[in-house]
Amino acid sequence: MSGVFAPAPGRASMRSVVASQIRMELTLTARRGEAVVLAMGVPLLVLLGAGLTEVTNVPGDDRLAFVVPGVLALTVMSTAFTGQAITTGYERSYGVLKRLGASPLTRPGLLFAKTAAVLGLIVVQLIALAAVGLAVGWRPHFEAVLPALGITVLATAAYSGLALLMASLLRPEATTGAATLIYVLMLAAGGIMFAAPDLGTWGWFVLPLAAHAEALRETLSYGRSVPTAIWLSLGAWALVLVTAAARKFRWE
Amino acid sequence: MVVRYGDTTAVDGVSLTVSRGRVLSLLGHNGAGKTSLLQVCEGFRRADGGTARVLGLDPVDDHDALMPRLGIMLQSGGVYPWATAGEILRLFASFAATPLDVDMLLDRLGLRKFERTRWRRLSGGEQQRLSLAVALVGRPELVFLDEPTAGMDTEARHTTWRLIEELRADGVSVLLTTHLLDEAERLADEVVIMRSGVVAATGTPAELTAAAGIDLLEVRADPGLVPDGRLADLKVTEATPGGYAIAGALDAAVISDVLGWFAAKDAQVTAVNTRRRTLEDVYLALTTGEKPTGERPTGEKPTGEKPTGGNTTGEKAKVAR
Numbered sequence: 001m002s003g004v005f006a007p008a009p010g011r012a013s014m015r016s017v018v019a020s021q022i023r024m025e026l027t028l029t030a031r032r033g034e035a036v037v038l039a040m041g042v043p044l045l046v047l048l049g050a051g052l053t054e055v056t057n058v059p060g061d062d063r064l065a066f067v068v069p070g071v072l073a074l075t076v077m078s079t080a081f082t083g084q085a086i087t088t089g090y091e092r093s094y095g096v097l098k099r100l101g102a103s104p105l106t107r108p109g110l111l112f113a114k115t116a117a118v119l120g121l122i123v124v125q126l127i128a129l130a131a132v133g134l135a136v137g138w139r140p141h142f143e144a145v146l147p148a149l150g151i152t153v154l155a156t157a158a159y160s161g162l163a164l165l166m167a168s169l170l171r172p173e174a175t176t177g178a179a180t181l182i183y184v185l186m187l188a189a190g191g192i193m194f195a196a197p198d199l200g201t202w203g204w205f206v207l208p209l210a211a212h213a214e215a216l217r218e219t220l221s222y223g224r225s226v227p228t229a230i231w232l233s234l235g236a237w238a239l240v241l242v243t244a245a246a247r248k249f250r251w252e
Numbered sequence: 253m254v255v256r257y258g259d260t261t262a263v264d265g266v267s268l269t270v271s272r273g274r275v276l277s278l279l280g281h282n283g284a285g286k287t288s289l290l291q292v293c294e295g296f297r298r299a300d301g302g303t304a305r306v307l308g309l310d311p312v313d314d315h316d317a318l319m320p321r322l323g324i325m326l327q328s329g330g331v332y333p334w335a336t337a338g339e340i341l342r343l344f345a346s347f348a349a350t351p352l353d354v355d356m357l358l359d360r361l362g363l364r365k366f367e368r369t370r371w372r373r374l375s376g377g378e379q380q381r382l383s384l385a386v387a388l389v390g391r392p393e394l395v396f397l398d399e400p401t402a403g404m405d406t407e408a409r410h411t412t413w414r415l416i417e418e419l420r421a422d423g424v425s426v427l428l429t430t431h432l433l434d435e436a437e438r439l440a441d442e443v444v445i446m447r448s449g450v451v452a453a454t455g456t457p458a459e460l461t462a463a464a465g466i467d468l469l470e471v472r473a474d475p476g477l478v479p480d481g482r483l484a485d486l487k488v489t490e491a492t493p494g495g496y497a498i499a500g501a502l503d504a505a506v507i508s509d510v511l512g513w514f515a516a517k518d519a520q521v522t523a524v525n526t527r528r529r530t531l532e533d534v535y536l537a538l539t540t541g542e543k544p545t546g547e548r549p550t551g552e553k554p555t556g557e558k559p560t561g562g563n564t565t566g567e568k569a570k571v572a573r
Contacts, residue, residue: 004356005422007393010349011320020346024335031334091332099330102294104320104347104390252296 011104018113021105025117035087039078040125042187047071047129050193052136059195062221068133068140069216070192075125076152077190077209080118081159082183088114088167089175092252101251111249115160122156141223148219151226154234155212161241168248204233254301255288255449262288264449265302270394275416275426277440279433281539285449286429287327290396293427294324307394320348323392323424325383327399331371337382338367341389348390357385362411376403384412388419395419397428401435413438433532443531445538452538460534469498469507472523473514482513502526 011017029036050056051067058066091097100110130140166175190196190209197203204211204227211233215226255263263285270276278286292299295311295318304311309318331340341358345351358364361381366374374382380403387395400416401409416439419426430436436443437457445453445460453460475493479486486500498510507526514521 003422004352005388005391005419005424007321007422007424008350008391009321009393012347012349017347020343024332024339024343027339028332028334094331094333095326095329096332098296099324099326099386101296102319102322102324102326103344106316106319 014106014109017105018109018116021100021110021113022116022120025113026120029087029117029121035083036121039075039083040128043071043075043078043125043129044132046074046187046193047132048136051133051138056194058193064133064136064138065221066217067193068130068138069220070190070213071129071133072126072152073155073209073213073216074187074190074192075129076122076155076212077159077186078183079122079125080156081163082179083163084114084118084160085163085166085179086172086176088164089170089172092167092250093172095252097250098252107249107251111164111246114164115157118160119153119156122152126152138221140220144219144223144225147226148216151212151215151219151230151234154231154238155208158208158234158237158241161238161243161245164245165241165248168245168250201229204229205236208234208237253289253292253299253304255285255292255297256300257288262449263292263299266444266446266449266451267302268444268451268454270425270427271441272425273420273423274441275420275428275439276442276444277436278427278429278444278446279431279436279535280429280446280452281431283448284446284539286446287398288449289446290398290427290429294322294396295319320390321393323387323390323395325387325395325397325400327402328379330383331379331386333372334370336368336370337363337374337378340371340382341385344386345389350391351389352391354389357389360411360415361385362408377405377408380404381408381412384415388415392424394425394427397426399429399431401430401432409435433530433535437531445535447539453534457531461528461531468527469502469510470523470525470527471496471498471510471514471521473519473521474517477514477517477519479513482516483510486510 047067050058051064051071060066088097097110101107105113130138134140163179166178170178186207186209187193190207191213192209196207196210196214199206204214211230215230215234218224219226253263253266254261266285266289268276268278278289280286291297292304293306293311295306295315298312306318307321311318335343338354338358341354341363345354355364358367361384363378363381363385366378366382371379371382380400384397384400387397397416401412404412413435416426416428420439420441426439428435428439440457443453443455443457443460444451472495475490477490477496479488483498486498486502486506489497489499491497500506502510511521511524
């Protein structure tokens with residue numbers, strides 16, 4: 001007998017398993033070009049529309065200082081939450097997650113790969129949008145970029161957690177509907193195109209998008225520090241949602 | 253093993269063992285409980301009663317240690333619709349320490365020309381072949397194949413059968429579900445026939461067909477002969493004028509006796525034909541008719557079943573100890 005199929009089982013190094021999965025996630029994201037354009041297109045429209053024209057009333061004299069950080073925050077939500085919730089929901093309904101669950105890729109491995117792919121995509125999108133902002137006259141404080149990145153990582157974690165949680169709990173159609181609805185509500189009430197409703201400090205806990213946008217504005221546009229309430233708000237959202245997602249995540 | 257979905261009991265006390273390097277075929281209608289049993293062995297759900305041990309491990313608790321050793325072919329789907337066949341197979345190959353050669357596998361399964369075709373553009377049979385390739389690429393020691401040839405054309409089916417025979421020859425253990433009798437008859441070392449969540453019969457294909465013991469003797473002779481005491485142990489019917497079907501325990505001596513009876517009647521015998529019961533006959537006899545209601549499977553023993561040791565008692569499913 002040929003012995004071609006003689007058993008030789010074993011897992012490749014976890015590092016290369018995860019690397020392959022990240023590559024697959026990114027390949028497929030690039031292949032669904034329309035989703036990437038959508039994730040970038042709406043923020044770009046908002047940036048150019050609300051940033052350069054007087055279509056909306058924004059607080060302060062410097063429209064770009066208000067709008068560009070909001071657009072960056074919106075992009076993070078769009079990719080980490082809306083896009084990921086929809087994709088993961090359909091991957092479950094196609095049985096992809098089940099199939100991966102029956103492979104040497106472990107659950108932490110898959111969650112890590114998904115998060116890394118999303119982070120990579122977000123970095124590219126943020127650089128592109130920030131470059132457009134710079135080109136049309138936004139003048140950020142580069143020395144405040146570290147706290148801005150820190151708060152963005154927290155926001156990404158919170159949005160990813162919510163996306164994976166919803167995809168685990170709801171049918172894919174319901175996930176798509178709910179994720180889109182939340183996106184639209186947040187776009188309207190999140191302080192992106194015009195000022196968010198003034199709910200005081202509690203507002204940062206109710207509207208994570210508004211909190212993230214405000215943190216980016218304070219740092220990048222004004223060179224100030226991130227308000228403590230926003231650190232607490234996004235930290236709490238991240239902790240609760242990531243924990244819930246890890247607990248409720250289902251392969252099937 | 254017991255598996256319930258709400259009030260429905262899908263698997264009701266099934267015990268089976270797959271021996272290392274052997275092919276066990278779970279045979280049954282849709283809804284007989286085959287896939288539910290596999291789901292437990294694959295760690296997708298816990299049994300509601302009994303235990304499952306796969307390669308000595310618990311499929312749920314030892315998931316991460318077990319998965320690299322298994323090859324799993326799901327009944328359908330399970331692949332990114334927008335990924336190409338080549339990308340998918342290479343992804344799963346990259347998860348394994350010493351994977352099979354991807355190109356060889358694509359060739360063997362006739363998938364080479366679809367290497368750059370996306371999953372959703374593949375036909376059902378092509379998707380099945382790719383799923384099989386994905387199950388095998390990690391060089392597993394045990395594979396679970398859930399209706400592996402469903403949707404395949406005849407040629408692909410035979411290719412798959414040859415491949416499974418080769419797996420067995422190379423020492424891979426196989427648990428496969430099917431509702432194709434010829435598939436089970438050709439591939440399986442042992443067949444477990446399931447019906448409504450219980451084991452209806454178990455044995456090698458030869459045991460199952462022989463144990464059913466209803467070999468048939470067809471004799472064409474003068475019409476209107478009436479059987480007498482000499483054939484009392486046999487069931488003789490004259491289905492068409494002069495066409496006799498004789499059923500019963502037919503060994504060589506009995507057959508010679510039957511022909512002797514025709515000779516004694518001075519009958520002109522023009523044709524003699526023996527027909528051996530196929531697995532299909534056994535299967536149909538076992539799986540049609542009333543669903544057994546509320547009975548423990550251990551109480552159910554179809555006539556003619558050869559006891560093969562420990563298959564109808566206890567509550568354990570062990571796979572490739």
